Amino acid sequence: MRLSSALALALRRLRKRPIRSVLLLQGTIWGVAVAIFPSAVIQGTREAALTRGSQLGADRIAVAADPTSANRSTVQRSDLNDVRRALSGDGFEVSAIGGVSVVHTVAVPGDAATEPVTVLKSTVGAESARGLTLAQGRWLAPEDGVTACVVEAGVGAALGRPGLAPGDALTLPGWTDELQVVGIAEPRSARIRRTNDLGFDLDHAMYKNMAQAFLLAMGIPLVRDDWKRSDRCVFTPIAGASQTDEVDWMFVRVGSGEVSRAAEVTRDTLARKDKAVVTLYPLVLPMMLGEDIDRFAALNLAMFLACLLMGAVVMMNLGLLSVLTRSREIAIRRSEGATREDISRQFLGEGLLLSIVGAGLGCLLGIGLAQLRVALEPVTGFTWAFPTREATMAVGVALFIGVLASLLPAVRASRQDPVRGLADE
Amino acid sequence: MNRRFRDIAYEGVLHVVRRPLRSLLTALTSAIAIAVTVNVISLSFGFEEDIRSDVDLFGRLTVDVGRLPVLIPGARRPSLGPPEARLIEKKLDGLDAVIVPRRQVAANARADGGDGEQRVSFVAAPPAYLKTLNIPMAAGRWLQDDDPDGVEGEGVCVLDAAAVGLLFPDTDAESDIGRVIEVDVAGTKRRHRVIGVLEDPLRYRELFDAFDEGRGSRTLTSSLLSFRNVYVPETALGDGQFTGISIAMPSEDALEEARRRLLTVWSVDAGDPKSLLTGGVGVFVRKDWMDALAVSTRQGTLLGNLVWVIIVIVAVIMISTLNLITVRERYDEVALRRCEGARRRDVALQITTEGVLMSLVGGLAGLPIGYAGAALLRHIVDFPFRFEFKYAAAATGVAILLGLFASVLPARHAARLQPARVLGRRLR
Numbered sequence: 001m002r003l004s005s006a007l008a009l010a011l012r013r014l015r016k017r018p019i020r021s022v023l024l025l026q027g028t029i030w031g032v033a034v035a036i037f038p039s040a041v042i043q044g045t046r047e048a049a050l051t052r053g054s055q056l057g058a059d060r061i062a063v064a065a066d067p068t069s070a071n072r073s074t075v076q077r078s079d080l081n082d083v084r085r086a087l088s089g090d091g092f093e094v095s096a097i098g099g100v101s102v103v104h105t106v107a108v109p110g111d112a113a114t115e116p117v118t119v120l121k122s123t124v125g126a127e128s129a130r131g132l133t134l135a136q137g138r139w140l141a142p143e144d145g146v147t148a149c150v151v152e153a154g155v156g157a158a159l160g161r162p163g164l165a166p167g168d169a170l171t172l173p174g175w176t177d178e179l180q181v182v183g184i185a186e187p188r189s190a191r192i193r194r195t196n197d198l199g200f201d202l203d204h205a206m207y208k209n210m211a212q213a214f215l216l217a218m219g220i221p222l223v224r225d226d227w228k229r230s231d232r233c234v235f236t237p238i239a240g241a242s243q244t245d246e247v248d249w250m251f252v253r254v255g256s257g258e259v260s261r262a263a264e265v266t267r268d269t270l271a272r273k274d275k276a277v278v279t280l281y282p283l284v285l286p287m288m289l290g291e292d293i294d295r296f297a298a299l300n301l302a303m304f305l306a307c308l309l310m311g312a313v314v315m316m317n318l319g320l321l322s323v324l325t326r327s328r329e330i331a332i333r334r335s336e337g338a339t340r341e342d343i344s345r346q347f348l349g350e351g352l353l354l355s356i357v358g359a360g361l362g363c364l365l366g367i368g369l370a371q372l373r374v375a376l377e378p379v380t381g382f383t384w385a386f387p388t389r390e391a392t393m394a395v396g397v398a399l400f401i402g403v404l405a406s407l408l409p410a411v412r413a414s415r416q417d418p419v420r421g422l423a424d425e
Numbered sequence: 426m427n428r429r430f431r432d433i434a435y436e437g438v439l440h441v442v443r444r445p446l447r448s449l450l451t452a453l454t455s456a457i458a459i460a461v462t463v464n465v466i467s468l469s470f471g472f473e474e475d476i477r478s479d480v481d482l483f484g485r486l487t488v489d490v491g492r493l494p495v496l497i498p499g500a501r502r503p504s505l506g507p508p509e510a511r512l513i514e515k516k517l518d519g520l521d522a523v524i525v526p527r528r529q530v531a532a533n534a535r536a537d538g539g540d541g542e543q544r545v546s547f548v549a550a551p552p553a554y555l556k557t558l559n560i561p562m563a564a565g566r567w568l569q570d571d572d573p574d575g576v577e578g579e580g581v582c583v584l585d586a587a588a589v590g591l592l593f594p595d596t597d598a599e600s601d602i603g604r605v606i607e608v609d610v611a612g613t614k615r616r617h618r619v620i621g622v623l624e625d626p627l628r629y630r631e632l633f634d635a636f637d638e639g640r641g642s643r644t645l646t647s648s649l650l651s652f653r654n655v656y657v658p659e660t661a662l663g664d665g666q667f668t669g670i671s672i673a674m675p676s677e678d679a680l681e682e683a684r685r686r687l688l689t690v691w692s693v694d695a696g697d698p699k700s701l702l703t704g705g706v707g708v709f710v711r712k713d714w715m716d717a718l719a720v721s722t723r724q725g726t727l728l729g730n731l732v733w734v735i736i737v738i739v740a741v742i743m744i745s746t747l748n749l750i751t752v753r754e755r756y757d758e759v760a761l762r763r764c765e766g767a768r769r770r771d772v773a774l775q776i777t778t779e780g781v782l783m784s785l786v787g788g789l790a791g792l793p794i795g796y797a798g799a800a801l802l803r804h805i806v807d808f809p810f811r812f813e814f815k816y817a818a819a820a821t822g823v824a825i826l827l828g829l830f831a832s833v834l835p836a837r838h839a840a841r842l843q844p845a846r847v848l849g850r851r852l853r
Binding site: 071213217221224264268271278280302313316317 | 453461495642802
């Protein structure tokens, strides 16, 4: 008898007793699911952080004066240069650095409830340090006067000028100069517009109910910075070239995954100048990119093996039982001409088939768990991808253990004496 | 124990012994479930208990008054200086409060002659500051009134154990007394001789550090409780504004009274995120914070518990399936026993006894397996597993429950069997 017909026979048996089959498969299902689910999340999130890091803000550090220090610290334009120099000196690739101050807000006409239009005094490079991409025109340049401006995508609509384009003049209520638009930024995605500097989705229930309180308990400050998410900012140059001009915020962009180390260098550099600052950057994405998380794969492996072992024990046990209850079937098949090998092949085939079905269901369950985990996570940028390598390994091990577990019943079955099996009834 | 029960239990044991392979396999399932249980219990409960006892060292009865950790660029900077300290003194009159103002900056320090620069908190505090903590000295002594402050010439300092670990990585606390550190404070280099070392209240510092991505986002005030501090005499950072004022209270009642009185001066209780957004100065009760931290830890370990619940449920279903099939195979035996006069509940009791016995045996076997696994994991991931008798006892309890739950269906099934039908079919 070939393996295929053994599998066909096994399939018929499995379909005849669906509930028992699912119960039997449990161990394999859970085991494979447990093996796949965390790797799916880690791998997906890593890929997202590396490929879409700038969109997710995974490469950005925001720096502001520490609100709790005894003496008021300020971040000045000269600090920008010092930080850039220190970071480059330590081998970081600084893709953008800039500073801004919030100087004026304009309530949106007829819509007082939404975010106002915010005018920012900014250094050259601040727009790209904020993570914006250019849609039309150009960024601010060193030679621009105080009337030049770059606007975010939502400004035109907020001020009732939907067709705002580079070259247009812009008058803002309460702002003396008539501004000249030189560039317009691409709109940002809705998801990013809910995400704060720490990488958390502010509208996520888990953030509001759990994460926020935890972050506060860990000593991470609250921030009033809704302008960052409004998509309604107007960037104008800081007048003059004074290096002592203060900025409210400094933004630095380095490689994704390097932000926490770069932030440390930034803090040390400013501490040397007797400046107390806090640095805000996505907290979870660098951790996902780091190596420490891999150590926890061991924990996962243990769980995987525990599930599979438990499954194997049940499979073996049920296999042995079914050899007993099916002694008549075995005897008849033997008397019909089936060899010992045929019988053992049939039992092995059943084990293999069970494992294949179980591993398949386990993959599905694992992906389901990964999706659940991603949905529960308040960190923007958390996502899942199918972990081909881990899945292949898990399925392989599951099949191996499954066949191993049906080995003993198969041997038992083939050794059964057909005469006694028939005489029993 | 009545005779009947003893007979039934004996019968159960006999059955378990008579089929060693099957019993072994069933017991193994329960062993694995219990091994996982032991792991999870020692991980989550042990961790939470440790965190609780650790944070108690931070000074449970201490209240802090400080500027709120809220970033509102351009906001007015609230005053917190000697006048505010005097105001607190007046407000808390008669409560036996120890009022300890401090000034604090972030600074880079290195061992004298060493080259590795380390970031520490440089804390200028009066001798009474130690009363706001429950941390014992690991070596040497705490600051006294006439200690030199290091503004001119060499000063003294007391270090946290973690700061010692950073600055003098290769030696123990005792032998670090008398060594000198060089601290870069506001652009000037200062020399401080170590006169004492505080013990480290953070048992799992390594683990925390590995995952503490938020350390750079912490404010100066809250980084005080990271315990990488260099404590120096109170005059070391001049006489201007304070970074914070810590107040040690003698009892829980006095603490609540102090909170009430302080909130009449500064209306913000720093436990509530919404009220924080106003900025200004707020009142921060360490007890609240510790409890919040314990709750967060519990929520964090919830995931681990969830996995465990799944494993145990899977085990119950698996053992249940096994038992059910075993019962099926024993129709004849059950029917015969019923004919001999056994009642339904005797049959149910027998099946249940067997089930509990097997999962208990398996569970006991699972304990050492679980602990071995935990020890291995601890070795690999450096995770804080705790091994305690009570956790083993709890796991054994789980094993018994496991057996009970897994026997409910099979026992019902066996008890409902119609003896006449089974035997009739047999005789046909």
